[in-house]
Amino acid sequence: MNPLSETPAPGRPADPQDDSLLILAAGGDEGLLAKMRQRHAAGEPAPYVAGFLLFRGHRFTMDHRAYITDPELTHLVDAVASAGTSLAAQLRRPLRLLEFGIGAGTLSLSLKIEHPEWSFTGLDIDPPALALARTNAAAHGVALELLESDFLSAWPAAAEPPDLLFGDPPWGGPTDLYDETRDGHYYDQMPALSAYPGGTSPCGIHDELIRRLCALGWPSALILNYGVLPAAVIERSAAPLAEWRVVHPRPDISVLLGCARA
Ligand SMILES: C[S@@+](CC[C@H](N)C(=O)[O-])C[C@H]1O[C@@H](n2cnc3c(N)ncnc32)[C@H](O)[C@@H]1O
The missing domain is CATH 3.40.50.150 (Vaccinia Virus protein VP39)
Structure with a gap:
């Protein structure tokens, strides 16, 4: 099955922007994307799963050391x-x-x-x-x-x-x-x-x-x-x-x- 078309695991609701971030982070690796989606569905914020966030078109590394910029x-x-x-x-x-x-x-x-x-x-x-x-x-x-x-x-x-x-x-x-x-x-x-x-x-x-x-x-x-x-x-x-x-x-x-x- 293509993970891009999988229904999200129960837990966190699918948010199109969050999912776009995960798709970008996975870089075409569908196995990795499926794992990332699971972590996100279990409640982990997408920028922590992806390892980065996008803000005003700029990319910033993000992990559990810091607050995720709203x-x-x-x-x-x-x-x-x-x-x-x-x-x-x-x-x-x-x-x-x-x-x-x-x-x-x-x-x-x-x-x-x-x-x-x-x-x-x-x-x-x-x-x-x-x-x-x-x-x-x-x-x-x-x-x-x-x-x-x-x-x-x-x-x-x-x-x-x-x-x-x-x-x-x-x-x-x-x-x-x-x-x-x-x-x-x-x-x-x-x-x-x-x-x-x-x-x-x-x-x-x-x-x-x-x-x-x-x-x-x-x-x-x-x-x-x-x-x-x-x-x-x-x-x-x-x-x-x-x-x-x-x-x-x-x-x-x-x-x-x-x-x-x-
Ligand atoms: C809501 S976060 C905002 C972080 C960042 N500006 C952003 O938007 O991504 C608030 C920040 O204030 C810092 N902070 C909290 N109390 C502080 C204090 N007494 N002195 C300095 N920084 C503090 C926290 O460590 C945290 O990084």
């Missing part, structure tokens, strides 16, 4: 690209950007590929994820500074703050979903500190990052993804900032644009 994060990248372009025009020089919680590097590397004149530093608390970001940066021949850091602790005290800080810190819980194809079990397979913030606030990492930025008084533009969290939660989280607004690139998705210093 496709919706292309909206965050758009917001950073748009705000960054305006800011660079104002400053009349290439931008210095900092990504908080860089994971496998997908977001910063996409931006760097699309805006090679900008420079990027990526922070993450998780060394294995940073190792994967390093691999992805090398594969794309792109320079990226990577720092192991709990919040902003590794940012050198003497260094100028970045022009723009952005990120998708962990948010929500197993029932806060972009869509039903990625459920709690999907996110449970990601590194412990990557999917959910823990604690009592559904955006506790955002809250703490904002608290620290305000204490530092950084003038950096701030762009954070809050996913599908409710407006009241986001308003409470953003309240310490000197200025902020929320944009909705998709009606259910919220991205905060703000600054700790007026």
